[in-house]
Amino acid sequence: MRRSKSKSNSSARSRSKQSKAAPLVSLDAIRASLRSEKLGDLPISPDDVERLTHAVSIRHENAIRIRRDRTVDFPVETRPVPWYPQAVRYQQDVSYAHTELPNDQGGYRPSKTIDYAAGDFYLQDAGSLLALAAASADTHELSGKTVLDLCAAPGGKASGVLEAIDQSGPVGDRGRGFLLANETIGSRIAPLAYNLARTGSDRYAITNLDPDTLADRLPGVFDVVLVDAPCSGQAMMARGKQSATSVSESQIATNVARQQRILRAADRLLVPGGRLIYSTCTFAVAENEEQVQFLIDDLDYLSTPVQRLVAHASPLSEASYRLWPHRDECAGSFAACLNKRESDAAEAEHRRSDLWERSKNAATAPSDATEQLPFLFASATMWYQPRDWIIDGFPHDAPAWTSEEYVLGPEIAHRTGTTWKPSHAAALRHPHLLDAERTELDDHAAWMYLSGEAIPTAVRGWQIVEHNNRPLGWMKGDGRIGKNHLPTHARVHR
Numbered sequence: 001m002r003r004s005k006s007k008s009n010s011s012a013r014s015r016s017k018q019s020k021a022a023p024l025v026s027l028d029a030i031r032a033s034l035r036s037e038k039l040g041d042l043p044i045s046p047d048d049v050e051r052l053t054h055a056v057s058i059r060h061e062n063a064i065r066i067r068r069d070r071t072v073d074f075p076v077e078t079r080p081v082p083w084y085p086q087a088v089r090y091q092q093d094v095s096y097a098h099t100e101l102p103n104d105q106g107g108y109r110p111s112k113t114i115d116y117a118a119g120d121f122y123l124q125d126a127g128s129l130l131a132l133a134a135a136s137a138d139t140h141e142l143s144g145k146t147v148l149d150l151c152a153a154p155g156g157k158a159s160g161v162l163e164a165i166d167q168s169g170p171v172g173d174r175g176r177g178f179l180l181a182n183e184t185i186g187s188r189i190a191p192l193a194y195n196l197a198r199t200g201s202d203r204y205a206i207t208n209l210d211p212d213t214l215a216d217r218l219p220g221v222f223d224v225v226l227v228d229a230p231c232s233g234q235a236m237m238a239r240g241k242q243s244a245t246s247v248s249e250s251q252i253a254t255n256v257a258r259q260q261r262i263l264r265a266a267d268r269l270l271v272p273g274g275r276l277i278y279s280t281c282t283f284a285v286a287e288n289e290e291q292v293q294f295l296i297d298d299l300d301y302l303s304t305p306v307q308r309l310v311a312h313a314s315p316l317s318e319a320s321y322r323l324w325p326h327r328d329e330c331a332g333s334f335a336a337c338l339n340k341r342e343s344d345a346a347e348a349e350h351r352r353s354d355l356w357e358r359s360k361n362a363a364t365a366p367s368d369a370t371e372q373l374p375f376l377f378a379s380a381t382m383w384y385q386p387r388d389w390i391i392d393g394f395p396h397d398a399p400a401w402t403s404e405e406y407v408l409g410p411e412i413a414h415r416t417g418t419t420w421k422p423s424h425a426a427a428l429r430h431p432h433l434l435d436a437e438r439t440e441l442d443d444h445a446a447w448m449y450l451s452g453e454a455i456p457t458a459v460r461g462w463q464i465v466e467h468n469n470r471p472l473g474w475m476k477g478d479g480r481i482g483k484n485h486l487p488t489h490a491r492v493h494r
């Protein structure tokens with residue numbers, strides 16, 4: 001749902017930025033990547049290859065993916081992303097004067113708005129939305145499903161999937177859907193947790209495990225597995241995140257082997273009949289269509305075409321889709337949709353329902369925390385899992401495996417010495433999930449808060465500060481001033 005203000009002066013110009021130092025890649029190397037011994041050539045003309053190699057050196061403006069339970073009134077003209085209508089592109093309207101920025105920085109910058117800080121939207125390359133479209137994250141199909149994002153950080157896709165899982169279905173039933181976001185690299189867990197918390201949902205957990213280890217622990221548990229695989233990242237060259245070596249044959253071969261290992265683990269994690277979404281941000285056929293063929297030939301998967309994506313279908317394999325930087329105003333991406341064959345479905349269903357029985361061993365919050373912050377622990381629909389100096393708060397019907405020690409949850413409180421404080425993630429939860437005092441801020445006070453300043457206030461104690469009923473974070477008032485508890489990484493400076 002969204003409203004878009006249409007500006008009458010639409011002499012808008014799009015702002016594709018020329019990347020400073022991105023080298024043009026050799027045409028031969030790109031051509032070689034687009035060829036497959038097994039599947040043949042992609043029908044890309046020599047002209048196209050030339051345009052493509054030029055286009056990978058241009059950085060496209062991010063698309064705006066609007067949170068499913070929010071509406072946004074954009075001050076500039078927007079148009080939907082064709083393959084994912086839940087997201088829009090925006091035009092830089094030359095007549096638009098940014099009321100929140102100094103004049104010399106004019107123009108609409110979505111990341112510098114209160115709406116962005118309040119979680120109304122997520123900014124990502126439009127190419128990333130192809131995998132979300134293949135997963136039907138903009139429909140009701142994921143509502144109530146148990147979904148795994150196996151390669152999840154920083155959470156660009158996982159946050160979109162989580163919104164779709166936690167969205168009421170057509171009959172208004174919130175369902176018992178749940179997301180597990182896994183990431184192998186420890187330093188990438190914090191941004192992942194932050195981006196999941198921004199959705200307001202509490203129906204997620206996080207693990208930091210190798211895919212094989214995770215498959216040993218949770219075999220056959222997930223209805224849907226998303227493998228947004230580590231890849232040679234040719235589409236990322238424009239963002240300065242990859243060098244031209246990403247077209248080297250040896251790098252591609254290394255990635256192919258790693259992707260197949262991850263796909264074998266994904267297969268073990270999926271319930272029979274479950275859905276696998278495979279995606280990359282590279283052009284190499286060996287990492288894309290050939291991996292789909294690997295799933296069909298070696299793991300006996302069935303391709304599952306996505307009707308809405310037919311305009312982007314790859315000619316090399318079924319149910320496979322591509323976006324190109326020289327055609328689709330994005331960095332470029334690949335996504336495919338497949339299904340694991342059914343086996344003994346009754347047995348699989350039995351195993352899954354076992355897992356939904358909450359563990360009798362689930363811990364409760366330590367008494368010093370409940371004494372210091374009673375309002376955080378008053379909910380009858382949550383249970384609490386302490387770990388070191390942090391307490392996680394899961395919904396009461398979270399799967400049993402969330403009580404395992406290797407599973408992290410939505411954080412609710414953390415400790416400094418003997419003092420417990422409410423966590424930022426707790427403030428962002430949907431208001432009906434957390435019964436805390438709330439203070440509404442006007443635009444001026446909201447900007448003060450977002451830049452880390454204290455807020456004049458007569459209130460006392462912990463408060464969630466809001467702007468237009470959207471939570472921004474915590475402050476603690478002493479009857480005169482509200483101490484700002486917004487984490488540094490969540491601050492927005494004009």
Ligand SMILES: C[S@@+](CC[C@H](N)C(=O)[O-])C[C@H]1O[C@@H](n2cnc3c(N)ncnc32)[C@H](O)[C@@H]1O
Pocket residue numbers: 128150151152153154155156157158183184185188210211228229230231258262
């Ligand atoms: C393409 S990125 C994922 C982007 C993410 N899905 C998003 O939309 O924000 C691939 C991720 O896979 C992780 N990764 C690297 N090696 C891996 C492995 N062997 N198994 C699983 N994941 C791995 C990387 O750390 C990285 O976070």
